[in-house]
Amino acid sequence: MTDLTLALDAMSGDFGPCITVPAALQALASMPSLHLLIVGQPKTMAPYLATANYSLKRRLCVVPADLIISNDIKPSRAIRVSKGTSMRIALDLVSNGHAQAVVSAGNTGALMGLAKIIIKPLEGIERPALMTLLPNQKKGQTVVLDLGANVNSSSTMLVQFAVMGSVIAEEFVGIKTPRVALLNIGEEEYKGLNNIREAAIMLKNAPDINYVGYLEGNDVLTGKTDVLVCDGFIGNVTLKTIEGVVRMFFSLLKSPEDKRNLSLWSRLLQIFTEVTIIKRLESFNPDQYNGACLIGLSGTVVKSHGSANQQAFKVAIEQAVQRHISQRIALRLKAIYSRVIDKSTCI
Amino acid sequence: MTDLTLALDAMSGDFGPCITVPAALQALASMPSLHLLIVGQPKTMAPYLATANYSLKRRLCVVPADLIISNDIKPSRAIRVSKGTSMRIALDLVSNGHAQAVVSAGNTGALMGLAKIIIKPLEGIERPALMTLLPNQKKGQTVVLDLGANVNSSSTMLVQFAVMGSVIAEEFVGIKTPRVALLNIGEEEYKGLNNIREAAIMLKNAPDINYVGYLEGNDVLTGKTDVLVCDGFIGNVTLKTIEGVVRMFFSLLKSPEDKRNLSLWSRLLQIFTEVTIIKRLESFNPDQYNGACLIGLSGTVVKSHGSANQQAFKVAIEQAVQRHISQRIALRLKAIYSRVIDKSTCI
Missing domain, CATH: 3.40.718.10 (Isopropylmalate Dehydrogenase)
Incomplete structure (x- = not known):
């Protein structure tokens, strides 16, 4: 399998980094050609990254993002205030070619809306x-x-x-x-x-x-x-x-x-x-x-359940790899x- | 429990009388206060009624109906050509006070449409x-x-x-x-x-x-x-x-x-x-x-699944008894x- 880089909205979901980061490390361990850009608050994510071994760490990169799009915000408003959020930065990473796909467990409406704007639909x-x-x-x-x-x-x-x-x-x-x-x-x-x-x-x-x-x-x-x-x-x-x-x-x-x-x-x-x-x-x-x-866009966007546990979030990452269009x-x-x-x- | 009379559209469902009649006899056996008006083609139903014992037979009455509303007919057309069908006659029995409720496994659209016309909505x-x-x-x-x-x-x-x-x-x-x-x-x-x-x-x-x-x-x-x-x-x-x-x-x-x-x-x-x-x-x-x-009408109409087996159709009859409004x-x-x-x- 050729190398693939995913951008991970690590602050997303009901549980945030305590689920997304361990799931990311698990995915890296099982897929040697996978690279991850883990987007989120470095301090919040640090404890979950601390014990990871070097072979995994060299295939991941933390991309700082201070803000989070909450689950209960209306999508139209979320889009307006999305600058600096982990979701927006993860999508930008696909749009500017640093990653080929995004995985997020965040606000569905906001993710759909932002993806349509940032990652263009296929002709x-x-x-x-x-x-x-x-x-x-x-x-x-x-x-x-x-x-x-x-x-x-x-x-x-x-x-x-x-x-x-x-x-x-x-x-x-x-x-x-x-x-x-x-x-x-x-x-x-x-x-x-x-x-x-x-x-x-x-x-x-x-x-x-x-x-x-x-x-x-x-x-x-x-x-x-x-x-x-x-x-x-x-x-x-x-x-x-x-x-x-x-x-x-x-x-x-x-x-x-x-x-x-x-x-x-x-x-x-x-x-x-x-x-x-x-x-x-x-x-x-x-x-x-x-x-x-989310299909029909020029990049892959995978929406995980907000309530996903570690195993389920890892499956979402695998889907992004397998279904990269x-x-x-x-x-x-x-x-x-x-x-x-x-x-x-x-x- | 006070006596209750149900009209049964015995020709309805994917299997017709071979399911509906034995289910009716089973329901009569388990509910001593139940009376049934079994509407359908007497000849087709006769073999399934032949072996029923007298104590059940005296609480049922066969009401002849030669025609059947098929499952694939459009409801609007079914309503126009409903005269003489088992479904229409069963509903008429409620409308004119001979029965308090109807059970049918027939065409849902036709049953809804006819029920609204024949059994009036509650004020x-x-x-x-x-x-x-x-x-x-x-x-x-x-x-x-x-x-x-x-x-x-x-x-x-x-x-x-x-x-x-x-x-x-x-x-x-x-x-x-x-x-x-x-x-x-x-x-x-x-x-x-x-x-x-x-x-x-x-x-x-x-x-x-x-x-x-x-x-x-x-x-x-x-x-x-x-x-x-x-x-x-x-x-x-x-x-x-x-x-x-x-x-x-x-x-x-x-x-x-x-x-x-x-x-x-x-x-x-x-x-x-x-x-x-x-x-x-x-x-x-x-x-x-x-x-x-079907609630909101002045009589009770129970719609069974078309594919109901004998047990399931019997349950539908029981529902009509229990949920008689x-x-x-x-x-x-x-x-x-x-x-x-x-x-x-x-x-």
Whole structure:
């Protein structure tokens, strides 16, 4: 793997450097070609960097940033007062070529807004979208977008998302002619909202897109599609709902009930069985796929959950490495996109 | 319990009478005060009724209906051609007082549309909503609405849903001053869509409503609220997503992997553990809470999943019995609703 430099918004997330810095060191240890620019308050980060060994330290550089964009500030205001913040400086590092990608667990709206301004959209792409790869029941992965970058998405935007998702499924998941579906409340053509029905008509007529129709919520994880397209509001609620249910199941699985009256041997075997089951379900653990990627920009921006723990934040860093959109993908995307839009707007 | 008569759209659902009739007999057996009017094609239903014993048969009556509203017909067209269909006749039975509630697994749009026309809305209620009680992690139940009756919901409609949900939580779940939340993509005030933000302002100022703010998808099952309000599109996708994830987990739990190399004793204990775990999670099995209730009408309409199996359809019948909205509730709802709307529209 060629060397890759990431800018890390180390002050971001609910826990800040006590999570982000150890996760960064863990990522450096597991990826020898990774270099990190860790952006944040040097004093706050110092205790977590102190014990790191030299081989890791020489691949990281602390970039000072005194200010932090808080989670509860309105994105429009956050953008206005962003100068000197860790998020803004991390994005600037990509914009001026010092890093190829950014990872932040900060204010989603501010990150989206600043990224759109600082890291320019790819030619032909009007709106970037938040995307993730969700594990599915067929042991594959489904590209799901938009997850919250655009709470109101027009039909044309949904078509854009479909094109981007399709390219991502080909390039990152390795699927030839990936199936693309729209998330809706029924499979019948007349179902749903106007923007979805209009997008369906465009996608049916779009070249290079293998559109397979509507898919309902109960099929998000069944692997019936390779790309699932929805607007940012519904995508965000759906993703969080999945995570909520999965976390609840994991906590119920680990619950200590029903073991009191068993012999030691039976108790051990029961714990072993629980661990086996948890392992079987592990690919659905949200910590394993933390990190939504903002695609459609000329640099990669990965948004980690604000509440990410160390393991989850490390996964977000890995995603930034794996899903760093190369120029080749950008070019393909542009070529397909222009053909799709040309054709579908002629209907 | 006083006697209650339900009209059953026996031709509805993906499987029709082979599921609905046995489920009806099961429900009759478990509820001695229940009477059923089973609406459908007598010939098609006859084989499933043939073996029923006399004590059940004397509490059911077959009401002939030759026609069926298919699942893929557009609701507006279904309403026009509804005469003589099992769904229409079942609803008419409520409208003319022969039954107090309807259960159908048929075309959701058609059922909503016909119900609004045939069973009149309660005074003061502009739009009925689809509601269900979801189990939550605190071993309680959360009222969730709307689940698909209104794909576009204005802020006033969301307030209506909040009022109805609040009354349902008091009357059916037994919660005094139930907490009411709006489903959104963040907890901050500025987040989400316009109709949600407007509804939040109205609910904050509404008397008799214990509004607690926004809730995200990951908290749908955590029991942080007693009533969760959303528009019909998002509610439908969220409910189906939960069901999809839960069903996937159950199927993964029951997977036969990992047992091959174990001794008979270990294998038995492992199966026992899996059964214990499944039992622990059983309250989240969608078959246990099948049946969304259309509330805001002067009669009860319960919509079962189209794909419901016998157990799930029986649960839908039970829901119609338990959630039959009495005149008392209707009156309370009307009183609270008029106060809330009066106050909130003055803002």
